[in-house]
Amino acid sequence: MRPASILLVAAGILAATASSSEPGSSGDIPDGIVSAKGLKGFVRASKLPDPKDPVLAAGKAVWAGTCQACHGGNKAIGAPKITSSDDWSPRIAQGLDVLFDHAINGFLGAKYAEMPAKGGNADLSDADVKAAVAFMIWASGGAEPALGYAQDTTNK
Ligand code: HEC
Numbered sequence: 444m445r446p447a448s449i450l451l452v453a454a455g456i457l458a459a460t461a462s463s464s465e466p467g468s469s470g471d472i473p474d475g476i477v478s479a480k481g482l483k484g485f486v487r488a489s490k491l492p493d494p495k496d497p498v499l500a501a502g503k504a505v506w507a508g509t510c511q512a513c514h515g516g517n518k519a520i521g522a523p524k525i526t527s528s529d530d531w532s533p534r535i536a537q538g539l540d541v542l543f544d545h546a547i548n549g550f551l552g553a554k555y556a557e558m559p560a561k562g563g564n565a566d567l568s569d570a571d572v573k574a575a576v577a578f579m580i581w582a583s584g585g586a587e588p589a590l591g592y593a594q595d596t597t598n599k
Contacts (some may be wrong), residue, residue, distance in 0.1 A: 477584045484552030486515045502578030505571045509562040521556035528584035535585040588594035
């Protein structure tokens, strides 16, 4: 390949990457899912959209199997509810590294509510847990960092 065509290909990849994180593009969360308090009632995976991104789609399956029981909105347990931006925005603000660490290794919140390591499912790989975190924040007001993580993982 001549240098000029390499540049054209590189520019194409950059353009594709940039456009996929713009609001309303295919990888983005549909309107009406995320709100301050989140969807009404207990939120099962079946009430949530299927992400087009394969990393987030895999995360949805993990979430349904292990995380939904608490993060669907189990008030007794005090887990932040998926789709609630009130619950998630201060947590998303900590950055993905902190969220991944707390999800993989477990975490005791300020009010002594426990997030068990890997949601109590030791069979999950670290990558499974990260994908589930990415899916959860994608559906809770953090589409941008979620898609960023998914793209970085896919391009590795
Ligand atoms: C047994 C209930 C339970 C299960 C199952 C569970 N969580 Fe949690 N999780 C919690 C609770 C409770 C908190 C809130 C702790 C606090 O801040 O008070 C939490 C918080 C979190 C946080 C936020 C951490 C932070 O720093 O604010 C993430 C991310 C998370 N969970 C991811 C997951 C993922 C991914 C799964 C599935 C693999 C999962 N959780 C399964 C109970 C659970």
